[in-house]
Amino acid sequence: MIHSRAQLKKDLLGWLWVSPWVIGFLAFLAAPMAMSLYYSFTDYPLLEGPVWIGLGNWQRMLTDEVFHAAILRTAWYAILFIPIATAMALVIAALLNEKVKAGGFFQAAVFIPTLVPMAGSAMIWLWMLNGEYGLINQSIHAAFGWAGIEGPNWLQNSKWAMPSILMISLWSIGQMVVVYLAALKEVPDELLEAGALDGMGPIRRFFNITLPMISPVILFNIITLMIGSLQVFAIPYVLSAATPGNDPRAMYFFTSSMYDNAFRYNQMGYASAQAWLQLLITLGLTAIMFAASKKLVHYRA
Amino acid sequence: MAREGSSTVVGVRRGLVSRVLVYGTLVVIAVTFLMPLVWMVATSLKTAPEASRSTFSLLPTPPSAAVSNAVKNYSDVWNDPTVRFPLYLRNTLIIASLSVIGMTLSSAIVAFGFARLEWRGKKALFAFVLATMMIPFPVVMGPMFLLFSQIGWIGSLKPLWVPAFFANAFNVFMLRQFFMGIPKELDEAARIDGCSSWGIFWRIIVPLSKPALAVVALFHFVFVWNDFLGPLIFLNHQDQFTLALGLQLYQSKAGQTPWNLLMAASTLVIAPVLVVFLLAQGALVKSVATTGIKG
Numbered sequence: 001m002i003h004s005r006a007q008l009k010k011d012l013l014g015w016l017w018v019s020p021w022v023i024g025f026l027a028f029l030a031a032p033m034a035m036s037l038y039y040s041f042t043d044y045p046l047l048e049g050p051v052w053i054g055l056g057n058w059q060r061m062l063t064d065e066v067f068h069a070a071i072l073r074t075a076w077y078a079i080l081f082i083p084i085a086t087a088m089a090l091v092i093a094a095l096l097n098e099k100v101k102a103g104g105f106f107q108a109a110v111f112i113p114t115l116v117p118m119a120g121s122a123m124i125w126l127w128m129l130n131g132e133y134g135l136i137n138q139s140i141h142a143a144f145g146w147a148g149i150e151g152p153n154w155l156q157n158s159k160w161a162m163p164s165i166l167m168i169s170l171w172s173i174g175q176m177v178v179v180y181l182a183a184l185k186e187v188p189d190e191l192l193e194a195g196a197l198d199g200m201g202p203i204r205r206f207f208n209i210t211l212p213m214i215s216p217v218i219l220f221n222i223i224t225l226m227i228g229s230l231q232v233f234a235i236p237y238v239l240s241a242a243t244p245g246n247d248p249r250a251m252y253f254f255t256s257s258m259y260d261n262a263f264r265y266n267q268m269g270y271a272s273a274q275a276w277l278q279l280l281i282t283l284g285l286t287a288i289m290f291a292a293s294k295k296l297v298h299y300r301a
Numbered sequence: 302m303a304r305e306g307s308s309t310v311v312g313v314r315r316g317l318v319s320r321v322l323v324y325g326t327l328v329v330i331a332v333t334f335l336m337p338l339v340w341m342v343a344t345s346l347k348t349a350p351e352a353s354r355s356t357f358s359l360l361p362t363p364p365s366a367a368v369s370n371a372v373k374n375y376s377d378v379w380n381d382p383t384v385r386f387p388l389y390l391r392n393t394l395i396i397a398s399l400s401v402i403g404m405t406l407s408s409a410i411v412a413f414g415f416a417r418l419e420w421r422g423k424k425a426l427f428a429f430v431l432a433t434m435m436i437p438f439p440v441v442m443g444p445m446f447l448l449f450s451q452i453g454w455i456g457s458l459k460p461l462w463v464p465a466f467f468a469n470a471f472n473v474f475m476l477r478q479f480f481m482g483i484p485k486e487l488d489e490a491a492r493i494d495g496c497s498s499w500g501i502f503w504r505i506i507v508p509l510s511k512p513a514l515a516v517v518a519l520f521h522f523v524f525v526w527n528d529f530l531g532p533l534i535f536l537n538h539q540d541q542f543t544l545a546l547g548l549q550l551y552q553s554k555a556g557q558t559p560w561n562l563l564m565a566a567s568t569l570v571i572a573p574v575l576v577v578f579l580l581a582q583g584a585l586v587k588s589v590a591t592t593g594i595k596g
Contacts, residue, residue: 024467
């Protein structure tokens with residue numbers, strides 16, 4: 001109790017230092033979230049004020065087929081992208097970990113595409129995937145044209161929209177590669193040598209020693225990928241705007257629907273309900289992943 | 302060694318085969334990842350008819366035409382009367398510089414509070430800060446737009462840089478890790494000499510943390526340069542567009558923009574970030590690695 005005044009002073013000082021974050025949190029995160037929670041129970045056409053409609057928006061989500069298709073497409077995207085991206089990043093990182101010469105160059109080659117703005121990335125791939133002159137279809141023609149195999153009209157054909165978007169997303173997994181490479185370097189050599197002495201081949205060593213050792217990093221990255229996958233927006237937005245002949249729904253994702261409802265159709269109430277659904281799904285999936293991974297992930301003491 | 306001579310030879314050979322495989326795969330991967338960028342630049346050096354012709358050639362014919370084509374294509378893009386890239390560059394630079402200063406300074410201040418001071422509630426608040434990283438931006442974008450339009454910020458660049466002055470959870474986390482690595486004795490010595498906590502921050506921690514602060518600044522610069530959704534929502538006059546939005550506008554304006562010009566525009570937008578990256582490569586890659594692990 002004697003120290004209480006000094007302690008209080010210290011507490012005030014601490015809160016003062018972190019106050020920029022606290023103020024920013026209240027203004028740019030907590031307040032908008034509270035507002036959107038309230039709007040999610042209202043009809044809010046922007047020109048007039050919000051009108052309370054209870055669970056109306058939430059009921060509408062149950063029957064909105066365009067929205068269901070968008071959620072399903074987002075789920076497919078996440079289900080395909082997360083494992084492919086993780087496997088690819090791990091393989092590339094493992095190759096780079098083989099004490100290669102010019103490793104810096106290879107690492108930079110994989111990392112550089114992550115710096116390309118989404119709008120630029122969409123533009124480049126619009127060109128790469130062009131049905132007539134695109135480099136990809138030219139290459140397919142050069143390699144298999146004699147057998148009558150030609151590349152599809154990637155972006156104009158709704159069947160090929162998802163593979164196209166996956167390809168573009170996989171182009172920027174470089175950040176993950178760098179993270180995995182660093183994690184692989186932390187795996188103690190003695191463990192791998194002990195495994196080799198026990199007669200394990202390189203593949204078994206990778207699955208039985210390396211993978212468990214880096215599993216916390218993998219979990220963290222998978223969760224980050226999951227959160228990002230649920231928000232995918234910019235690339236399909238630019239691509240579908242740029243390919244008018246296409247079925248626009250082929251590139252319609254969860255966030256596309258939120259964006260349209262909020263800023264195109266002036267249905268802020270409905271958009272807010274969708275936003276909260278996205279938040280709840282994100283939190284729910286993260287919690288499930290943490291719980292499910294308890295047995296799979298190995299934390300060093 | 303000598304006793305098992307034959308098996309060592311097999312081992313060496315197997316080693317050689319696997320080396321060749323490793324390098325072969327890496328070369329294929331590197332070419333695949335770089336090809337879209339190489340092809341973008343190559344296309345920007347061609348004439349319009351040449352660009353839309355089936356050819357694997359990286360250079361126009363004759364190759365010496367690359368320079369004059371480049372001059373023509375890039376100046377066409379730069380001087381386009383409706384899509385004004387010089388203006389978008391100016392807007393992007395204004396947002397980027399203000400926002401990088403704000404983000405670096407505010408995140409460092411907050412990180413100092415978490416790393417170097419003792420106060421009640423610190424641990425709980427820090428855990429809370431980390432948890433907010435999970436909140437998706439789309440969840441708040443609608444109400445944020447309404448808030449900003451109510452205070453009259455829509456129509457200005459403010460929505461894109463003012464929030465940067467209120468720190469960001471990820472950067473706070475990264476800088477806190479770095480600050481905690483600086484010996485505490487330095488603070489105590491300074492405190493005995495009569496230094497206030499601001500003095501400790503400004504005269505000890507900041508000078509010792511320049512590399513970490515540079516990394517935060519760089520990452521934030523790249524983020525601002527590349528951001529699409531933020532400008533798309535908050536900027537509704539073409540005069541305020543950023544380069545990322547301008548690029549999309551350029552693509553969609555006529556529907557007939559030739560590929561060589563589109564790729565020249567893309568190169569203009571992408572190149573500055575790549576140059577910044579190449580200048581700071583070492584520091585950047587290292588920091589991604591450590592934050593990813595500790596995360």
